[in-house]
């Protein structure tokens with residue numbers, strides 16, 4: 001294990017042509033009546049072509065804001081204050097496009113939303129207008145990005161509805177959104193998102209509003225389509241359990257920052273950050289039958305009034321010393337492509353711990 005502080009952004013560095021999106025030091029400020037506060041504070045992550053990543057953390061950690069900043073759909077009160085988000089499109093991977101520099105309502109950004117990056121979210125009803133049929137709405141999305149005639153568009157709509165597992169797609173295409181169940185509407189929203197063959201699908205809590213059995217089906221569907229269509233996936237969830245079978249790599253966020261990142265197996269088998277460990281203890285295990293679930297004590301601090309030092313220190317079970325409440329730790333390598341932002345992993349702490357372990361062995 002190497003314990004050196006690594007430069008941001010990436011732990012993994014594949015070929016440029018493999019890298020789809022590289023987000024470096026993304027910062028967002030919000031102007032409110034109480035003053036300016038920073039819900040995102042230097043978020044960095046990468047997504048490769050065909051890779052699935054998970055962004056995990058409790059409510060209020062800034063997961064949705066991260067996605068919305070990339071899509072440039074932030075509220076008016078929000079301002080991007082730092083960072084780069086380089087999108088490398090298929091036809092020109094060497095000419096990366098910084099999403100944060102494009103005009104939010106400009107032609108280029110409108111084309112990127114939907115065509116390159118598609119979003120599915122918790123509430124499918126808000127993706128559809130109640131007064132038009134499913135066929136008309138998905139058809140309209142197809143025609144925004146492709147020059148297809150009426151018949152070909154209709155065929156494509158039916159093909160997409162079939163792809164996402166809607167029975168009798170020919171007939172259901174002419175239904176209105178209210179005629180669909182929650183799970184079926186979620187499938188229709190996935191069809192809408194896939195209509196322009198995006199390179200990246202952002203799924204923001206895609207199943208939180210659904211029954212548990214339907215949740216599993218929709219997650220399986222997303223995973224199957226992501227694999228078959230070789231799309232990249234950014235799965236946003238507060239539930240670490242959801243990412244287990246869905247993603248390759250996990251970013252754990254806390255109060256607007258990434259505090260741990262690593263391959264999904266490493267995050268589950270060898271979590272390093274006390275916050276990740278606490279999150280894991282608070283979800284049911286897939287293997288252990290009888291277990292005690294431990295909620296994380298306290299709540300995520302209000303980002304209007306962030307604590308000094310490490311933002312997790314006042315809920316942390318493994319505080320190292322006063323430094324935790326005074327300074328922000330760096331990102332430290334704790335394994336292969338695995339990093340944690342915690343003072344436990346500074347070289348001095350690690351060598352002290354190793355010394356203690358040797359001392360114990362000598363006794």
Ligand SMILES: Nc1ncnc2c1ncn2[C@@H]1O[C@H](COP(=O)(O)OP(=O)(O)OP(=O)(O)O)[C@@H](O)[C@H]1O
Pocket residue numbers: 030039057058059060061062063064065066075077238302303304
């Ligand atoms: N429109 C807004 N105006 C002011 N503050 C906002 C706005 N949207 C989000 N915030 C604040 O920004 C922070 C991050 O919110 P965000 O919705 O990104 O968190 P999240 O991790 O996605 O949580 P959730 O799962 O509940 O959506 C929170 O402190 C939230 O209160």
